[in-house]
Amino acid sequence: MEEVEQATREREAGEAPRATPATDSGAEDRAAVRPVGLGVVGWARWFWRTLTSMRTALILLFLFALGSIPGSIWPQRGVSDAKVAQYFDDSPQLAEWLDRFWLFDVFKAPWFAAIYLLLFLSLIGCVLPRTMTHLRELRRKPPTPPRNLARLPQHASFEAEGLTVEAVAKRLRRMRFRVTTGPDWVAAEKGYLRETGNLLFHVALLGLLIAVGAGALYGYRGNVLVVEGEGFANTVAAYDRYMPGQQVNAESLEPFSFTVKDFQASYIAKGERRGQPLDFQADLGVTDAPGAPERDFALKVNDPLDVNGTLTYLIDHGYAPTFKITDGKGQVAFDGPVPCLVVQPATFTSECVIKVPDAQPEQLGLLVAFLPTTVPMNDQWISVFPGAANPTAQVYGAFAGDLGLKNGRPQSVYELEPTSLKKMKPLVMKADPLAVGKKLDLPNGAGSIEFTGVKEWIALQITHDPGRLPAFVASALAVVGLVLSLTVRRRRVWVRIGSASSEGRREQDRGPVEVGGLTRTEGSDFSEEFAEIVSALNPGVKNDAR
Amino acid sequence: MPVEVDVGLATLSDQLTLATVLLYIVAMIGYALDLGFGRARATARGAKAKPVLATVGSTVGSTVGAGTASVPGAASEDGESAGGERAEGDRVEKAPPAWAVWAAPVAVGLTWLGWAANLTAILTRGWAVGRWPWGNMYEFVVAMCFAAVSAFLFMHIRYRSRFLGAFVTVAAALGLGFSVRYLYVQAGPVVPALNSYWVAIHVSAAIIASGLFIMAGVSGILFLVRKDGAVRLPSREDLERVAHRAIVIGFPIWTFAVIAGALWADKAWGRYWGWDPKEIWAFITWIAYAAYLHARATAGFKGRAAMIVQLIAFACLMFNLVGVNIFLGGLHSYAEVPG
């Protein structure tokens, strides 16, 4: 921050702002010159100066932006895990190399952390001394006028009999200037809010980083899939996937629960956009805490359920057709919904896997295609619409044998274990689609499968992030600070009354009242406002210029 | 929520968009004639040599002398208003043909007409579908071109930056043409995720900021293209001033747009910041414009270097608009690009 202070001191002297750039770069160079033989302290000081110099901040800012680019090119863990896995499948060697540089975890990478930690260290190093300087300046009076007001960027003079220092000071104060007076002069300054805003902005950025960090440590996130008619209670065990921050313990989860009473999705039925979704809504019965009365809540895409700061979002949906499976012994071995994966989002053509470990004498595994709106096409059946207008379930694979569930390895519920599948007996390879209420008998007396109805599942994300509100407040403050620092101008006005200094006067400056002004904000136009100030100081005088 | 689309209004909107393109092109020709046959502008050095003396408020009865030539109001005026001082460039100019006087006002008038057509096209589209008319890439780009022309017209009223007219109208015409040709989708309802009042807040802010950044970008390109000497292009100082003003206004709006996006993401996706590709590039754009503002405040970084930073930022903005939707995908990709 050296150069800014330097520039401030320079401007203090009442010089025109144009004189500063040379000084700026001088200070910049000095900061970067290596100390020779200064020992540890010297080096530390050099390092700190370099780190907190504006140029370093600029470079770090650029590195920060550059560093986040890989995050948009390669899929990121925690955002799209499936795509990361796909990448490892497609090009394992390249993926391994990329992984060595954390390119699938850019925002958790040590090198990324190094950039932003340095940046924020630099920010602290910049903000602290500047705050001190600013506080000092807030208490200081505007500086005495330079000897020659005519040499300032803005200058005017006029005749005004009987205008006193007090009257000028009063008028300037009314214009919200900060004013000091001398025997025959008035010095005024305003626009301190610019620097205040700038500091607020930078401090707010620090606050934002802290809020985001705290949110990650003390918050958690989890995903769960719930079928219509079923419920969820907020405990770690209930999640399909649970991602806690380092400081979260299982007991601190908000103890709410809900049941999914109904889910409706509506789609455009006609025209070019046929099939485009219009609205999703899940009707929940929510119990905020054990023993509390149940309340109804309509969960929608832009409208999460909020229970004391723990939010439940509707993020996905799909079909869960229900089946009743009778085994070879005539007993009902399975009866319920099967959540299916959506393979074609435009038509919601879905694939379902049913594992029936309880079937006797042999376990059963079934692969079923679910078509919400079925129409025949070239000896096949396809779905033409995402809504369930004509739902069918087509068993395209039924197997008997050992599902391999006992070997202890975790299995995906959406997949029949390929190694087990090889050892199982195929029963059916391609059956005609079943309408709701229809039954397919499996060969060899292995039993039957009945398509009993259609339900839907919803995927929910549940998050608790204590940093949300602080992060929002910090960013709102940052905007306020930014607007102040970009719009407010720092300007000084001096008025000298009488003939105290006639040296340097121009010929056309006939009046004994001289006004000079300058703005300390580069690139802004002060002439208009200056003219207004001059006219406000000189209301009674008739037009005699020119 | 209305599902019915008013086909008549939607068609009217499409026709108005085409009319807008034509009007901008004709206006552009007007500006070009003015640039080509009006007076050439002096170099920055030439202009500096002669101080501009401005007398402010004659009723005040005071003279306000400007020590340097940096009285922006006066210096940014165009040929006809400050013509007397301007003509003395490096070489003596022939007097412009009489009709050339009319090129500029006609061009400005046509730009206003185009602007009105553009606005009406957006409004009718919105009425036709009964929602905010920026739910897909086509609508977004049309609105952005409108914002850029609005920014130009505003700057023209306020700072007399007519010299940019030819370049802003050509940019807007190209943008509109591109969106009509490659991005067009029929008017219709949006997917549930976009069905929120946040569209009005987040996307509008992004559109306004983008419009201002387009102004700055156009100035930046001209700045780099312009050679020294009495060229018919606007002076470097004028270009720098316009770019700086546009960014000083645009940057806080962009900041607001990003924050509003985070708030919306907090409502829709279950987190306020998730490093989605669109978020990453909005962030990069933000950093790049912040770097420009820092560069302006750092000695040795002004002028050309700062302009280059600004154009890098602009490139990031454009990549975020086009590149991310087409190449990178992510959660924002319901911006419907026809395949």
Ligand code: HEM
């Ligand atoms: C390492 C950290 C940083 C340092 C040392 C630093 C330093 C400064 C300084 C000295 C100014 C005042 C410029 C002037 O004289 O007007 C400034 C302004 C500003 N800073 Fe920073 N800054 C840092 C980080 C950031 C970051 C991370 C951002 C946001 C991306 C940022 C955005 C701004 C903006 C928008 C301004 C206003 C520019 C203007 O007044 O024209 N700064 N910063």
